[in-house]
Amino acid sequence: MGYRSNLEKALSERGFAVTVEIGPPKGCDPARIREKGEMLRGCADAFNVTDNQTAVVRMSSMAGCCILLGMGLEPVMQMSCRDRNRIALQSDVLGADAMGIRNILCVTGDHQCFGNHPGSKGVYDLDSVQLIKIIRDMRDKGVFQSGDEVSFGKPEFFIGAAANPFSDPCELMVDHLEKKVVAGAEFVQTQSVFNLDRFVSWMDEVCSRGLDKKVHILAGVTPLKSLKMAERMKFHVPGVDLPDDIFNRIKDSKDQMREGYEISLELIEQVKKIRGVHGLHITALFWESIIPSIVRESGIYHM
Amino acid sequence: MIITKQKELKDLLNRLNDKSVFIVGCSECATVCHTGGEKEVLAMKDVLQKKGVNIVGWVVLDPACNLNNDKRLLKKHIKELDAADKVLVLACGSGVQTVSEVLDKEVIAGIDTLFLGEIKRVNEFEKRCVTCGVCELDFFEDFCPVSRCPKSMLNGPCGGSVNGKCEVNKDMDCVWSEIFSHLKEKGRLHKLKCIVEPKDWSNSVCIDRRL
Numbered sequence: 001m002g003y004r005s006n007l008e009k010a011l012s013e014r015g016f017a018v019t020v021e022i023g024p025p026k027g028c029d030p031a032r033i034r035e036k037g038e039m040l041r042g043c044a045d046a047f048n049v050t051d052n053q054t055a056v057v058r059m060s061s062m063a064g065c066c067i068l069l070g071m072g073l074e075p076v077m078q079m080s081c082r083d084r085n086r087i088a089l090q091s092d093v094l095g096a097d098a099m100g101i102r103n104i105l106c107v108t109g110d111h112q113c114f115g116n117h118p119g120s121k122g123v124y125d126l127d128s129v130q131l132i133k134i135i136r137d138m139r140d141k142g143v144f145q146s147g148d149e150v151s152f153g154k155p156e157f158f159i160g161a162a163a164n165p166f167s168d169p170c171e172l173m174v175d176h177l178e179k180k181v182v183a184g185a186e187f188v189q190t191q192s193v194f195n196l197d198r199f200v201s202w203m204d205e206v207c208s209r210g211l212d213k214k215v216h217i218l219a220g221v222t223p224l225k226s227l228k229m230a231e232r233m234k235f236h237v238p239g240v241d242l243p244d245d246i247f248n249r250i251k252d253s254k255d256q257m258r259e260g261y262e263i264s265l266e267l268i269e270q271v272k273k274i275r276g277v278h279g280l281h282i283t284a285l286f287w288e289s290i291i292p293s294i295v296r297e298s299g300i301y302h303m
Numbered sequence: 304m305i306i307t308k309q310k311e312l313k314d315l316l317n318r319l320n321d322k323s324v325f326i327v328g329c330s331e332c333a334t335v336c337h338t339g340g341e342k343e344v345l346a347m348k349d350v351l352q353k354k355g356v357n358i359v360g361w362v363v364l365d366p367a368c369n370l371n372n373d374k375r376l377l378k379k380h381i382k383e384l385d386a387a388d389k390v391l392v393l394a395c396g397s398g399v400q401t402v403s404e405v406l407d408k409e410v411i412a413g414i415d416t417l418f419l420g421e422i423k424r425v426n427e428f429e430k431r432c433v434t435c436g437v438c439e440l441d442f443f444e445d446f447c448p449v450s451r452c453p454k455s456m457l458n459g460p461c462g463g464s465v466n467g468k469c470e471v472n473k474d475m476d477c478v479w480s481e482i483f484s485h486l487k488e489k490g491r492l493h494k495l496k497c498i499v500e501p502k503d504w505s506n507s508v509c510i511d512r513r514l
Contacts, residue, residue: 129458
């Protein structure tokens, strides 16, 4: 069977895949992407390049993806609805396909008030559900959102979405995932899992609706590097649920990096066994150097 | 109603620049909002006079956004207006522009126009509308996500809300939590399954309307 990307192939044939996030630099030096790509080579099936995450201006996702392609690594291009309207987004979908990018992940985007240009005007012409459906229609029906026909090559993407199991109400968050699946999402990467109980109950609801059979779910994992980072995740990053017991383990530890590393290994061990989980998405938030050890020690990925 | 907020006094003083000033208020929204009624016009007059600004006169228009009313009411103040270098208007952006259309003077907007909103109780207003041009409130149980969600999400929440509050402002209810609670209570949760198509913004270029 023909797959659109290696990530699709891994999820479909192996039934388990690993993706890793690469944050592009706040500058234009391609070496920053190459260094991270080289360091993470052999650690994952595909590499997400974020799109101005937390509304901070960085090198564009498409450029980062092209640099990875040049190194023989498979990128997942993240696309946020915050900064571009439907014209620009669809244009970039065409451009990304032309450059050889085969995985795309649609997100609505962190609100601009959290970033380094809080006075900017958010676009939000589309939301993530609509963007997923538009890309799916461009691919499968060959039409743009307006109904106008795509000529000279339809984009061939393996289409992804994000999901947050920790926002409330839980039931509504599963409804939202279901909508993304109906819209056309084929894989889902979740918000970083720290609260296992809440993740399990969300997955139960996901499985009881049969959604795990319709979409590949990759659970998010984030190793905590320091107390400062744990504080940021616990108190300042919207949508993250970092329970007190994990927070206190970091706080009380003499070696916070070691503790953060151990916690992530424990979480991976638990999360990968949960019914319906088809893979892991590791987001190290600028601590990418720890990923090779995590992948090696947890045994989640073999070249 | 059009909800407004007074600009910072120091910004106004910078704009007025020690010139002779005529003050205009509005009898409608700005009065209810306590930003441009007679009381606020007189208070502004006192404050500016204390700062050394020469106030040559004032009027409260009924309302400021009505062109013919403005022509008629401002005519009565022609002498004071002649003596003014600048006109400070305590009305919404629409009112400011109507006044400016009538007068050949430098017109300064004294208040910021925030949104179309509900009067929740005295002195408390909440955003309800951004005049997007196509009303689809019935999709959302009459809670408007275009105006009340900072990301204008039409297909559900963004994943940043905690305990029913918006990630952008912890004092603000997440409109999707409200929609969800309402649908659940009314037994209409199935409505959430329908994918709402991208909005048609073509009406937003509409610049006039004639009956």
